Amino acid sequence: MEKEKTDTLLKKDLKSLNRADLTEFLSGLGLASYRSDQVFQWLYQKGVSSFEEMTNLSKDLRAKLEEIAEVKRLKVHSKQESKDGTIKFLFQLDDPNDYKVEAVMIPDFYPDGAANRLTVCVSSQVGCMFGCSFCATGKMGYFRSLTHGEIVDQVQIINELTEERFDKKITNIVYMGMGEPLHNYKAVVESARIISDPLGIDLSPRRITVSTVGLTKQIKQLADEETGVNLAISLHAANDEKRDEIMPINESLNLEKLEEAVKYYFMKTEQPLTYEYLLFDEFNDSPQDAHNLVQIARWVPSKVNIIMYNDVAGVALKRAREERLNKFMKTLTDQGVTATVRRSRGDDIDAGCGQLAIREGQEKGKSLVKA
Ligand code: SF4
Numbered sequence: 001m002e003k004e005k006t007d008t009l010l011k012k013d014l015k016s017l018n019r020a021d022l023t024e025f026l027s028g029l030g031l032a033s034y035r036s037d038q039v040f041q042w043l044y045q046k047g048v049s050s051f052e053e054m055t056n057l058s059k060d061l062r063a064k065l066e067e068i069a070e071v072k073r074l075k076v077h078s079k080q081e082s083k084d085g086t087i088k089f090l091f092q093l094d095d096p097n098d099y100k101v102e103a104v105m106i107p108d109f110y111p112d113g114a115a116n117r118l119t120v121c122v123s124s125q126v127g128c129m130f131g132c133s134f135c136a137t138g139k140m141g142y143f144r145s146l147t148h149g150e151i152v153d154q155v156q157i158i159n160e161l162t163e164e165r166f167d168k169k170i171t172n173i174v175y176m177g178m179g180e181p182l183h184n185y186k187a188v189v190e191s192a193r194i195i196s197d198p199l200g201i202d203l204s205p206r207r208i209t210v211s212t213v214g215l216t217k218q219i220k221q222l223a224d225e226e227t228g229v230n231l232a233i234s235l236h237a238a239n240d241e242k243r244d245e246i247m248p249i250n251e252s253l254n255l256e257k258l259e260e261a262v263k264y265y266f267m268k269t270e271q272p273l274t275y276e277y278l279l280f281d282e283f284n285d286s287p288q289d290a291h292n293l294v295q296i297a298r299w300v301p302s303k304v305n306i307i308m309y310n311d312v313a314g315v316a317l318k319r320a321r322e323e324r325l326n327k328f329m330k331t332l333t334d335q336g337v338t339a340t341v342r343r344s345r346g347d348d349i350d351a352g353c354g355q356l357a358i359r360e361g362q363e364k365g366k367s368l369v370k371a
Pocket residue numbers: 128129130131132135136137138139177178179180213234354
């Protein structure tokens with residue numbers, strides 16, 4: 001009884017509910033399901049953060065919702081813009097610990113200067129526990145996972161900026177910011193469902209890519225759930241010895257286990273996947289490394305993204321040199337592997353792959369890496 005009393009005093013954040021739970025919550029107030037669709041649209045398609053703005057709901061209903069519910073929204077703490085057009089956002093979470101996360105908007109332009117692809121790289125956790133040695137987020141350690149609402153908010157807020165600036169919505173979303181997305185499986189899948197929902201942000205799941213360091217159980221779960229999103233594996237080394245050295249997860253989930261999960265994923269989804277491979281000078285850029293990568297790329301239909309690393313302070317690994325990159329790429333393409341090179345973007349504002357981290361006076365969080 002006492003607990004029930006307390007619960008009624010707490011306002012329900014509607015963005016903490018998925019679509020089914022929102023319907024259930026509103027049906028508890030005696031509302032028909034079309035009302036729940038309307039509220040869902042206000043929350044995610046129109047991005048409002050007050051009930052007052054939900055003008056197709058009656059005044060009484062808005063007043064009732066005001067009493068028992070709320071709509072939380074991330075705050076933009078600050079923005080930094082690179083000379084190449086990349087914008088890094090620092091978001092303030094509604095959190096007693098004052099946590100913040102980063103997201104990056106990477107624009108591509110047509111020769112006439114009009115916006116082409118507008119890709120957003122979102123964060124899924126505050127920090128990360130997987131401790132990859134080249135990654136600034138990994139050095140922070142793990143603090144907490146984001147809710148699906150906090151992930152969708154990053155997209156929604158950046159959408160508002162791109163619409164204002166380019167008269168165009170975001171075209172692609174990659175879950176490659178702070179955190180290991182599949183370590184926050186439920187919220188990530190829920191957020192992808194809201195982003196691709198026609199009553200939500202309405203972006204095709206084919207334009208959403210979720211990356212992972214290789215959490216095999218969750219890769220299989222993602223395959224079973226038929227979300228339709230793309231999967232990218234952060235590979236970064238093509239044999240166990242080198243992968244162990246830079247990615248501690250490989251010690252328990254090695255390449256043999258990854259191969260099994262990837263084959264299961266393809267068998268269930270028939271979707272090709274992507275391997276992300278940061279090329280480090282004289283570490284993973286030899287002809288033998290390229291041959292090993294060719295073998296991995298043949299496990300299932302796939303493509304390889306070679307990423308030119310943005311150097312991170314305190315990390316011994318450095319960006320590979322152009323002549324080594326060219327030889328590496330030649331080996332891949334000669335062997336029939338579809339491979340592209342991704343040049344670093346936003347390196348003047350530390351917005352590149354592996355560079356996201358909150359530096360202001362943060363303690364170290366939990367990590368797989370022993371201190
Ligand atoms: S690369 Fe990804 S999984 Fe590895 S530490 Fe960084 S954020 Fe975590």
